[in-house]
Amino acid sequence: MKTAVLTDSTAYLPRDIRKAKNIHMVPLNVIFGHESYQEEVDINADDFYDMVKEGEKLPKTSQPAIGLMTKKLEELAENYDAVVAIHLSSGISGTFQAMNTASEMVENLDVHVYDSEISCLMQGFYALEAAELAENGATPEQILTRMDEMKQTMNAYFMVDDLSHLKRGGRLNGAQAFVGSLLQVKPVLHFVDTKIVPYEKIRTRKKAIRKIISLFEELVSEGGQYKACIIHANRRDEAVEIKKEIEEKHDNVDIEVSYFGPVIGTHLGEGAIGLGWYRKS
Secondary structure (H helix, E strand, C coil): CCEEEEEEHHHCCCHHHHHHHCEEEECCEEEECCEEEEECCCECHHHHHHHHHHCCCCCEEECCCHHHHHHHHHHHHCCCCEEEEEECCCCCCCHHHHHHHHHCCCCCCEEEEEECCCCHHHHHHHHHHHHHHHHCCCCHHHHHHHHHHHHCCCEEEEECCCHHHHHHCCCCCHHHHHHHHHCCEEEEEEEECCEEEEEEEEECHHHHHHHHHHHHHHHHCCCCCEEEEEEECCCHHHHHHHHHHHHHHCCCEEEEEEECCHHHHHHHCCCCEEEEEEECC
């Protein structure tokens, strides 16, 4: 059985990596006024943050159209017997359910839709692992089993710098956002049961980032090999510094820098910083 690996744009896997690893992608959309852009196709992260600064209103986002998903699956059916489709958490987007619907419309293709229960490069980690397994001849069931194993230690925490995005997304009311901004409160968030929920409210950006790093360091100090990523919303230099700090202190961590692209960046806002990981062994 020949198995394809498919994910969506919120995995934020660069185009060259997707091509090298033979990972297919369907894009979500970010909408400025009456203009809609396919993430990672029509618009990249750098352009997005520039457009947000120039615009009067915050953008909106939408999941891929079912028709687009169906077309992608039909294309894959020409060369593959099965597909493992890995999507951002079902608790924050309808993309997972939409792919399930699309899969019912395509014949002669065994589609397995997987809820990563997370997003960004942590979602990408699943796709990368699945692609390697598929390349080595693993069955879809074997790939799904491995991803379930990864999920046991997959985690991420992130700090939001601009509360206006959380307010608009319904996670803070106007009064909370106003008072929080005055007090320099920086919410630390994480995923619980597919949804993004507050972990702790911390005064100042620096303390919030230190808290996230300390949560990770408590784990890695116990041993084992970890794969991790620093994720930033237009704060690459800061992310690189955090990466260097962790690398210097922990030789059991393989860490890289990634980014919050347009769709996730719409909801978290510029300046957000995250740290995600899973235990490799």
